[in-house]
Amino acid sequence: MLENIFWRLEKYxxxxxxxxxxSFALVGSLLAAALKILGYLHPFTIISxxxxxxxxxxxxxxxxxxxxxxxxxxx
Amino acid sequence: MQDxxxxxxxxxxxxxxxxxxxxxxxxxxxxxxxGPSILIYLILLLGVGIPIILIxxxxxxxSKSIFPMSLKMINSKLEFFGWFAVVNAIWLFVGLSAILSWxxxxxxxxxxxxxxxxxxxxxxxxxxxxxxxFFLFSSPLIPVVxxxxxxxxxxxxxxxxxxxxxxxxxxxxxLLSALAxxxxxxxxxTVSLSGxxxxxxxxxxxxxxxxxxxxxxxxxLFTVMFFNLGAGxxxxxxxxxxxxxxxxxxxxxxxxxxxxxTGLIFLGGMAFFTMSGESGLINLLxxxxxxxxxxxxxxxxxxxxxxxxxxxxxxxPIISKGLAFLFYTLIFIVGILGLSLIIExxxxxLETKFSFSKRKFLATFAAAGFLASTPFSLTSMFPWGYSLxxxxxxxxxxxxxxxxxxxxLMAVGWIWxxxxxxxxxxxxSQLKVPKWFKWIIKLVAPSICIxxxxxxxxxxxxxxxxxxxxxxxxxxxxxQMFSPWxxxxxxxxxxxxxxxxxxxxxxxxxxxxxxxxxxxxxxNA
Numbered sequence: 001m002l003e004n005i006f007w008r009l010e011k012y013x014x015x016x017x018x019x020x021x022x023s024f025a026l027v028g029s030l031l032a033a034a035l036k037i038l039g040y041l042h043p044f045t046i047i048s049x050x051x052x053x054x055x056x057x058x059x060x061x062x063x064x065x066x067x068x069x070x071x072x073x074x075x
Numbered sequence: 076m077q078d079x080x081x082x083x084x085x086x087x088x089x090x091x092x093x094x095x096x097x098x099x100x101x102x103x104x105x106x107x108x109x110g111p112s113i114l115i116y117l118i119l120l121l122g123v124g125i126p127i128i129l130i131x132x133x134x135x136x137x138s139k140s141i142f143p144m145s146l147k148m149i150n151s152k153l154e155f156f157g158w159f160a161v162v163n164a165i166w167l168f169v170g171l172s173a174i175l176s177w178x179x180x181x182x183x184x185x186x187x188x189x190x191x192x193x194x195x196x197x198x199x200x201x202x203x204x205x206x207x208x209f210f211l212f213s214s215p216l217i218p219v220v221x222x223x224x225x226x227x228x229x230x231x232x233x234x235x236x237x238x239x240x241x242x243x244x245x246x247x248x249x250l251l252s253a254l255a256x257x258x259x260x261x262x263x264x265t266v267s268l269s270g271x272x273x274x275x276x277x278x279x280x281x282x283x284x285x286x287x288x289x290x291x292x293x294x295x296l297f298t299v300m301f302f303n304l305g306a307g308x309x310x311x312x313x314x315x316x317x318x319x320x321x322x323x324x325x326x327x328x329x330x331x332x333x334x335x336x337t338g339l340i341f342l343g344g345m346a347f348f349t350m351s352g353e354s355g356l357i358n359l360l361x362x363x364x365x366x367x368x369x370x371x372x373x374x375x376x377x378x379x380x381x382x383x384x385x386x387x388x389x390x391x392p393i394i395s396k397g398l399a400f401l402f403y404t405l406i407f408i409v410g411i412l413g414l415s416l417i418i419e420x421x422x423x424x425l426e427t428k429f430s431f432s433k434r435k436f437l438a439t440f441a442a443a444g445f446l447a448s449t450p451f452s453l454t455s456m457f458p459w460g461y462s463l464x465x466x467x468x469x470x471x472x473x474x475x476x477x478x479x480x481x482x483x484l485m486a487v488g489w490i491w492x493x494x495x496x497x498x499x500x501x502x503x504s505q506l507k508v509p510k511w512f513k514w515i516i517k518l519v520a521p522s523i524c525i526x527x528x529x530x531x532x533x534x535x536x537x538x539x540x541x542x543x544x545x546x547x548x549x550x551x552x553x554x555q556m557f558s559p560w561x562x563x564x565x566x567x568x569x570x571x572x573x574x575x576x577x578x579x580x581x582x583x584x585x586x587x588x589x590x591x592x593x594x595x596x597x598x599n600a
Contacts, residue, residue, distance in 0.1 A: 035266065035272055035276065038266065038267055038271070038272055039271070039272035039273050040272065040273045040277070041272060041273075041276070041277065041281075042110075042273075042277040042280075042281030042282060043281075043282075044109075044110040044111065044280065044281045044282035045110060045276055045277050045279075045280040045281040047110070047114075048110045048113060048114060048280035048281075049280060051114055051117065052113070052117070052280075052341060055117050055121070055334075056334050056337060056338040056341065057338065059121075059330065059334060060330075060331050060334050060335065060338075063327050063330045063331055063506070064327070064331070066327075066506055067324065067327050067505055067506065070505040070506065071505070
């Protein structure tokens with residue numbers, strides 16, 4: 001499944017690593033929005049959720065993607 | 076991509092994550108003050124933690140040898156520090172096995188009687204309930220039985236290395252995934268409860284100026300990170316030489332694996348603090364008096380069980396007791412497997428020195444481990460049992476790990492040469508490291524270690540020794556009630572530092588010397 005996603009992103013080269021990180025920041029924003037419906041969220045809590053989502057799953061996938069690019073010989 | 080194995084190094088982060096979730100992370104977050112500190116932690120992880128892990132992976136991959144020998148290959152005088160790291164790791168894991176034994180106690184109580192703890196949350200009776208709590212959960216029997224299970228299991232696992240390593244690797248991944256799922260379920264179930272988001276999640280990830288600006292320990296951020304990453308123990312470098320195609324994925328391992336461990340720890344924090352919002356623990360943490368009465372290291376022991384008790388009130392006993400039992404049991408089993416994994420390089424390192432029979436060596440090691448960790452676990456018999464664990468953590472993690480990491484960085488950055496290290500990484504790793512990385516190895520990371528050590532000395536004399544730090548209050552409470560030595564805690568605390576430093580140094584020195592003698596003996600023969 002990951003390879004399918006990476007294969008689609010391949011045409012943008014290493015720029016897609018940033019696309020992955022920003023996508024997870026977006027997922028973090030959605031998560032924060034969902035939590036905000038449940039109760040009061042401190043603004044810093046929202047920032048933390050967005051940054052954590054971008055910095056952990058986002059960066060992990062970005063690194064896996066960069067490895068994938070190297071392995072497929074993409075410049 | 077499918078056949079990539081992150082190998083045994085992943086497991087080291089898994090076990091450190093399990094200990095962090097159960098014990099250290101919740102109280103340290105409560106101490107360092109939520110959101111901003113967590114973001115600074117992330118920046119430090121990306122800027123310093125990951126480079127340190129990369130250096131450890133490089134050392135193992137480059138030398139294909141145990142940690143002391145890796146350092147010796149850089150400079151023969153550095154071997155001592157490698158052995159110091161090994162003995163320091165033994166100190167740490169003796170304490171951690173005691174914490175695991177309490178975890179076994181919690182697993183037992185989760186099915187039987189730990190729910191009387193629901194009463195401890197009365198702020199007025201907090202101090203008394205706190206003492207009762209310790210007596211309740213650490214009756215002499217339960218932790219010692221837990222310790223016996225731990226050390227016998229470690230003995231058996233290490234004795235049957237051939238099949239155990241395969242089973243361990245597979246089961247560890249399943250267990251870690253199960254732990255992540257249990258934590259996620261706890262988070263989802265408790266986040267919708269009345270206190271789950273506010274104050275729970277907001278305490279964890281929001282901004283509390285009073286705690287953040289008044290927090291005693293910025294150094295905690297560094298030491299927490301070193302502990303969570305398992306850096307400075309010489310274990311990661313031992314396993315990095317064994318990772319299949321380790322060189323090829325050197326850079327990506329050093330980023331992905333610490334981030335996976337950190338993700339698991341952060342998830343644990345989210346589950347803990349949403350539960351604690353519901354149980355009322357956050358209200359206690361937010362007010363100054365009970366914080367002192369509780370003492371930070373006790374927070375997770377109280378917090379997890381109180382959280383499950385709060386869940387029981389809302390969701391009934393089956394869900395809460397089931398999740399509690401699963402949580403404690405998973406941490407316990409992951410802990411045992413992880414400890415065996417962590418002790419294996421120590422055992423392997425010592426075995427390369429001495430020609431003991433494996434069975435005798437392991438039996439002696441396990442018996443010594445059991446005996447050494449017993450005083451740490453007997454809180455109700457010896458009121459200072461718990462103190463020993465948290466005080467030795469202060470020295471072993473705060474000073475031991477940081478010093479070893481500093482030596483390691485200086486050795487690689489200045490003696491071996493940062494350019495050589497980067498050259499080695501770029502010659503075998505797919506992802507290249509930029510030239511400016513050498514300044515992180517040579518200057519930035521060592522400076523942070525030095526700052527952490529200086530702040531540690533400052534905190535020691537302004538926090539512990541002056542009795543003003545939160546941790547000491549429950550200890551003093553015990554001391555007042557039980558100890559004829561009340562008033563001599565400073566002495567005990569500093570004496571423990573001397574014992575730790577002296578034993579680590581002397582054993583490390585002997586281990587360094589023995590090798591030289593053996594070698595010269597061999598040459599003579």
